[in-house]
Amino acid sequence: MPTGKDRLVVSVGRAKPLPTLLAKYSATSLGVQPLPVMPAFAGMTIGFRIPFPTARNQGVSTMLRIGNLTKAFGAEEALKSVSMEIEAGEIHGLVGVNGSGKSTLLNILFGNPAIGRTGGYSGAIYLDGERANISRPSHAVRLGIGMIHQEFALIPGLTVSENIKMGREKVCRFSERVLGRSFSRLDHRRNREDARLTLGRMGIDIDPGTYVSDLSISMKQFVEIAREVDNPELKVLLLDEPTAALNREDSFALMEILKDLARRGAAILYVSHRLEEVVSLCERISVLRDGEISAVFSRAEFDADAIAENMIGRKFLRVSRASRDCSGEPVAVSMRDFSVDMPGERLRGVNLDVRSGEILGVTGLSGHGKLALGVGIMGLFPSRGNVSIKGRLLEKRCASQVISNGVAFLPEDRRTMGLLLDHSVMDNIVFSAVQNKGRFLRRFPLSSLRFLDRKKARLYAEECVGKLGIKCRSVFQKVKELSGGNQQKVCIARSLALEPEILFISEPTRGIDIGAKEIILDILVKINARQGTTIIMASSELEEMRRLCDRIAVLYRGAVFDVLPPGCDDKLLARRCCGEKERAGPAAER
Amino acid sequence: MGKISARARAGGFHPPQIIILSFVAVMMAVAVFLKIDVKTILGDSLVRLAMNGVLVLSLVPMFNAGIGLNFGLPVGIVAGLLGMCLAVNFRITGLSGFLSAMLFSVPIGVLSGGLYSRILNRVGGREEIAATFVGFSFVCLMNLFWATAPFGNPVMLWPIGGHGMRPTIGLQNYFGKALNDLWSVSVSGIRVPVGLLLSFCLLGLLLHLFLRTRIGRALQAVGENETFAALSGIDVRGVRTLAVILSTVLGAWGICFYAQSYGFIELYDAPLMMAFPAASALLIGGASGGRTTIAQVVLGTYLFQTTYILSAPIANELLIPEAAEILRMIVTNCVILYALLHRGGVREA
Numbered sequence: 001m002p003t004g005k006d007r008l009v010v011s012v013g014r015a016k017p018l019p020t021l022l023a024k025y026s027a028t029s030l031g032v033q034p035l036p037v038m039p040a041f042a043g044m045t046i047g048f049r050i051p052f053p054t055a056r057n058q059g060v061s062t063m064l065r066i067g068n069l070t071k072a073f074g075a076e077e078a079l080k081s082v083s084m085e086i087e088a089g090e091i092h093g094l095v096g097v098n099g100s101g102k103s104t105l106l107n108i109l110f111g112n113p114a115i116g117r118t119g120g121y122s123g124a125i126y127l128d129g130e131r132a133n134i135s136r137p138s139h140a141v142r143l144g145i146g147m148i149h150q151e152f153a154l155i156p157g158l159t160v161s162e163n164i165k166m167g168r169e170k171v172c173r174f175s176e177r178v179l180g181r182s183f184s185r186l187d188h189r190r191n192r193e194d195a196r197l198t199l200g201r202m203g204i205d206i207d208p209g210t211y212v213s214d215l216s217i218s219m220k221q222f223v224e225i226a227r228e229v230d231n232p233e234l235k236v237l238l239l240d241e242p243t244a245a246l247n248r249e250d251s252f253a254l255m256e257i258l259k260d261l262a263r264r265g266a267a268i269l270y271v272s273h274r275l276e277e278v279v280s281l282c283e284r285i286s287v288l289r290d291g292e293i294s295a296v297f298s299r300a301e302f303d304a305d306a307i308a309e310n311m312i313g314r315k316f317l318r319v320s321r322a323s324r325d326c327s328g329e330p331v332a333v334s335m336r337d338f339s340v341d342m343p344g345e346r347l348r349g350v351n352l353d354v355r356s357g358e359i360l361g362v363t364g365l366s367g368h369g370k371l372a373l374g375v376g377i378m379g380l381f382p383s384r385g386n387v388s389i390k391g392r393l394l395e396k397r398c399a400s401q402v403i404s405n406g407v408a409f410l411p412e413d414r415r416t417m418g419l420l421l422d423h424s425v426m427d428n429i430v431f432s433a434v435q436n437k438g439r440f441l442r443r444f445p446l447s448s449l450r451f452l453d454r455k456k457a458r459l460y461a462e463e464c465v466g467k468l469g470i471k472c473r474s475v476f477q478k479v480k481e482l483s484g485g486n487q488q489k490v491c492i493a494r495s496l497a498l499e500p501e502i503l504f505i506s507e508p509t510r511g512i513d514i515g516a517k518e519i520i521l522d523i524l525v526k527i528n529a530r531q532g533t534t535i536i537m538a539s540s541e542l543e544e545m546r547r548l549c550d551r552i553a554v555l556y557r558g559a560v561f562d563v564l565p566p567g568c569d570d571k572l573l574a575r576r577c578c579g580e581k582e583r584a585g586p587a588a589e590r
Numbered sequence: 591m592g593k594i595s596a597r598a599r600a601g602g603f604h605p606p607q608i609i610i611l612s613f614v615a616v617m618m619a620v621a622v623f624l625k626i627d628v629k630t631i632l633g634d635s636l637v638r639l640a641m642n643g644v645l646v647l648s649l650v651p652m653f654n655a656g657i658g659l660n661f662g663l664p665v666g667i668v669a670g671l672l673g674m675c676l677a678v679n680f681r682i683t684g685l686s687g688f689l690s691a692m693l694f695s696v697p698i699g700v701l702s703g704g705l706y707s708r709i710l711n712r713v714g715g716r717e718e719i720a721a722t723f724v725g726f727s728f729v730c731l732m733n734l735f736w737a738t739a740p741f742g743n744p745v746m747l748w749p750i751g752g753h754g755m756r757p758t759i760g761l762q763n764y765f766g767k768a769l770n771d772l773w774s775v776s777v778s779g780i781r782v783p784v785g786l787l788l789s790f791c792l793l794g795l796l797l798h799l800f801l802r803t804r805i806g807r808a809l810q811a812v813g814e815n816e817t818f819a820a821l822s823g824i825d826v827r828g829v830r831t832l833a834v835i836l837s838t839v840l841g842a843w844g845i846c847f848y849a850q851s852y853g854f855i856e857l858y859d860a861p862l863m864m865a866f867p868a869a870s871a872l873l874i875g876g877a878s879g880g881r882t883t884i885a886q887v888v889l890g891t892y893l894f895q896t897t898y899i900l901s902a903p904i905a906n907e908l909l910i911p912e913a914a915e916i917l918r919m920i921v922t923n924c925v926i927l928y929a930l931l932h933r934g935g936v937r938e939a
Contacts, residue, residue: 411821432823
């Protein structure tokens with residue numbers, strides 16, 4: 001196990017090249033074209049490793065070299081003498097838990113002005129053998145460094161091609177000669193053609209004339225990458241959690257694009273929380289812990305558990321739970337012909353019975369409706385069909401009625417739907433219970449004019465903080481200051497205050513770092529075991545669902561395609577996600 | 591700058607409040623130096639705080655419910671004007687006249703607030719500009735009404751012809767200064783309108799308490815994140831409607847406070863621009879991020895009004911007319927701009 005911090009790793013041998021894009025692969029070998037244009041199928045299989053193409057050979061030079069990079073914010077050292085090298089054509093993984101210094105490193109490399117404002121850094125950066133002093137992002141771009149952010153840097157009111165060609169537009173030659181480049185007329189036809197070529201090379205089928213505002217989140221991410229792919233000068237590409245907003249299948253499509261980019265000689269620094277991704281994508285992985293490179297793994301030594309332990313600096317325990325057969329239990333939630341009109345995630349006639357006390361996983365490719373289940377029941381989007389909770393038919397699907405029937409819902413997007421970011425931890429935890437159950441309130445004749453019993457609320461919030469291990473200075477700290485994992489814990493605590501019998505949770509671990517992920521899953525298992533809460537989790541993390549769920553329902557085109565046991569075969573699950581029914585293995589007969 | 595902001599954070603103030611506060615202090619010092627009657631000015635500043643404070647207070651429910659600054663304040667003001675006209679029409683005088691004016695304006699405010707909220711609930715995201723135009727057009731619509739209003743008390747009607755309301759109605763025989771003179775005491779030469787201040791404080795306290803109740807918490811949650819509120823089982827439309835009605839009724843009461851202190855009811859185009867000084871005062875007080883507190887209302891109103899009454903005598907004294915006024919406009923408007931710049935964003939760095 002490599003733990004020495006300045007250990008140098010020799011590169012792995014050349015691997016066999018792989019067909020350019022998995023889209024082709026899945027289409028030819030399976031004869032299936034999944035609904036989204038992504039080569040989605042491959043993404044659904046866990047641990048299914050793709051033979052890795054590499055452009056690294058003896059003649060290739062070091063593209064990016066970082067020597068003894070140190071950066072302090074005030075008294076706090078964010079980076080302590082970090083050194084690393086990335087060769088041309090290499091995809092280098094950088095992992096670390098929140099606050100380990102990953103973002104600081106990327107900010108220095110991309111010349112984020114905040115670095116200069118906070119006192120600059122010490123150490124040296126060499127780009128293609130030459131010392132580079134990067135002080136502004138525009139400077140970084142000129143040097144051939146591209147960066148893809150977690151949040152998109154696209155202009156929604158412009159078309160895909162305008163976004164891709166921004167700053168590199170083709171112009172009409174005559175007007176350029178007369179008016180100069182800045183004022184010349186844009187040649188939209190050629191720009192669009194260029195964008196189409198770039199997108200085609202990435203295997204993405206969208207019209208370059210589409211407005212960016214009309215695209216889905218994953219498509220936006222692809223357009224952002226297309227902008228870098230389109231840059232012929234690109235030497236180094238930095239990616240900061242590019243898959244945080246993507247689901248699994250789109251992430252895999254993105255990786256294929258990155259591999260293609262690396263084959264053409266770019267050095268890629270890939271930062272991500274998702275360890276499996278990094279393991280399957282990168283040739284080497286550097287682990288950052290507390291601002292230091294704590295280990296460098298080369299491809300031959302990849303071991304997800306060892307890397308995880310290195311990241312969090314302690315033993316890494318995976319949560320798991322024996323699946324149970326709940327078919328004898330009473331039905332907790334029953335959906336009949338349930339349709340939800342959620343844009344991009346339509347449900348078209350779901351029939352599903354969830355047994356009381358079970359953990360049901362709901363999965364499917366993006367766009368097939370798994371995220372519409374919870375929000376649809378809560379009435380955020382118009383819906384049709386029948387839903388009954390514990391045998392009682394829901395007449396009106398509005399959140400207050402659903403909640404009064406003992407249902408709690410945790411949305412996939414915590415920051416925009418699941419939290420009051422400007423309120424304190426305590427306010428968030430008690431909010432739903434105060435509004436719906438009248439808990440934590442003082443006595444007053446008019447129930448809507450009752451005051452919060454701050455003492456009771458504080459005690460409860462503190463109890464939750466202790467029980468769920470929420471890391472905060474106090475229960476009065478604002479939620480927006482917490483990390484993603486702790487925010488999710490606050491969300492869970494809020495729903496627990498409702499004392500729910502049924503818990504809908506969407507993407508429980510999205511955007512949460514590896515240590516906190518297991519804690520969240522553990523909490524879910526405990527809620528289920530202790531309170532007997534029925535949990536319906538919609539997720540694209542198949543591996544997590546296998547460990548937790550009693551059954552996994554696969555949605556395809558907005559309807560339940562199959563219900564599988566958690567122990568079923570990877571490939572079978574992936575086929576079901578793509579809507580393939582034949583060759584049903586013995587595991588699927590249930 | 592760094593020093594100021596460090597001190598600002600320690601005191602709970604932000605840079606703009608510090609700047610305005612020091613501006614007021616400098617003006618005060620100049621006034622003392624020029625031997626201007628500072629005691630009268632101090633007394634006046636207290637009157638103006640309560641006189642304008644209720645109007646500023648009326649912006650709070652809508653602001654905290656995420657509907658933005660209520661530039662449709664004229665809707666509430668008109669309701670208050672109608673209430674006062676009714677009281678004058680029934681010839682109710684003194685404090686009871688003032689109280690009945692407030693009482694009459696409540697049903698009118700609830701009705702017009704309800705209609706107003708129906709418009710605002712349809713223009714999701716562009717409420718402020720919609721409210722501005724609702725206010726403008728409502729004032730013009732009411733001009734028609736004032737010109738033909740069937741009131742009978744001749745003090746309110748044109749002396750010649752006896753039809754249609756006068757633009758300015760004197761209140762001295764009815765309830766002008768009813769609150770100003772209530773329990774007014776003199777503390778070392780400064781006239782302190784205790785009754786007026788107490789009533790203003792009472793309204794502020796009630797609103798403050800309302801925001802801490804269950805429904806008040808729901809209101810602020812809607813203001814911060816509508817999706818979250820909807821998912822938490824809150825009737826978002828209902829809460830927004832409530833906030834608009836509350837703001838409208840408080841606006842009506844606000845003009846009652848203002849008019850009794852001013853001594854006149856002003857009709858026709860007078861309410862047109864009333865929303866802007868109130869909104870400015872709220873922003874000067876440090877309202878940001880879609881939430882404001884009663885303390886910020888008091889601070890903002892006091893600073894805004896005090897700079898206003900301090901500048902005129904100083905300008906006269908220094909014999910450069912307009913200079914102090916220009917400076918005052920620059921400082922207050924810059925602070926409003928500053929507040930607007932940082933309103934949506936997070937200001938804790």
